[in-house]
Amino acid sequence: MWRSKKFLLATALSVVVLLGSIGGVALAQTGTGDDSQPTAQHEALLDKVCAIYEENTGTAINSEELEKAFTQAQDEMQDEALNSYLQGLVDEGKITQEEADQYKAWLESKPEIGMPLAPGFSGHDMPRGFGGFPGGSEPQPTE
Numbered sequence: 001m002w003r004s005k006k007f008l009l010a011t012a013l014s015v016v017v018l019l020g021s022i023g024g025v026a027l028a029q030t031g032t033g034d035d036s037q038p039t040a041q042h043e044a045l046l047d048k049v050c051a052i053y054e055e056n057t058g059t060a061i062n063s064e065e066l067e068k069a070f071t072q073a074q075d076e077m078q079d080e081a082l083n084s085y086l087q088g089l090v091d092e093g094k095i096t097q098e099e100a101d102q103y104k105a106w107l108e109s110k111p112e113i114g115m116p117l118a119p120g121f122s123g124h125d126m127p128r129g130f131g132g133f134p135g136g137s138e139p140q141p142t143e
Helices: 004-030 039-056 064-092 099-109
Strands: 117-118
Touching: 039 064, 064 099
Parallel strands: none
Antiparallel strands: none
8 A cells, every 4th residue: 555655656746847847848938038138127227217316306317327337336346345355365364465466466367258147147247256266276375
């Protein structure tokens, strides 16, 4: 009796997994394939913010300049976070100041990637430290 219950349970579970897989494939194939949708939504949001700001203050804002300001602020905050992180490693004795400077120089020499990594994210949206240390390994503490 117990064996037949195990068999029925295993069969039912297999059917559920199979149907779930088929449904997932079907849903994936019905996607629109429109990669510009996140960009359009982003631009629409900026335009809406500009319109609300103008309505509230009477001063118009150019959405392109607002986008540039956001990008600049994001870059500056990422630079500050990287500097703070590296300084913490130096203070803890995990790397030397020279190694921190070398890492920053290596990061700044990397080319910007202009292709989207995921919907709504492009290469310049990722933290600048993404990708590891030069040479493929973390710097080792010096003695």
